Amino acid sequence: MKVKLFWKNAPVANGDKNVRPFEDEINAWLSESPRIKIIDIKQSSSGETFASWFVSVWYEEGAADPAAAPDRGGR
Numbered sequence: 068m069k070v071k072l073f074w075k076n077a078p079v080a081n082g083d084k085n086v087r088p089f090e091d092e093i094n095a096w097l098s099e100s101p102r103i104k105i106i107d108i109k110q111s112s113s114g115e116t117f118a119s120w121f122v123s124v125w126y127e128e129g130a131a132d133p134a135a136a137p138d139r140g141g142r
Contacts (some may be wrong), residue, residue, distance in 0.1 A: 073124040
């Protein structure tokens with residue numbers, strides 16, 4: 068099993084403006100990794116005026132059949 072970590076520190080005041088690039092980064096990695104089997108995903112956040120977001124994706128390589136994952140687009 069492997070883990071991929073994503074994190075971002077950004078001011079909370081910008082809300083969606085800061086969240087979108089973080090989502091894009093995670094979605095890009097998922098699109099580039101169609102043959103992984105996701106075992107677990109954990110996320111946490113902290114901060115008041117300056118937020119820290121942390122996402123860990125626990126996975127196995129070569130375990131998923133891309134055609135069997137309609138939500139991943141079979142890519």
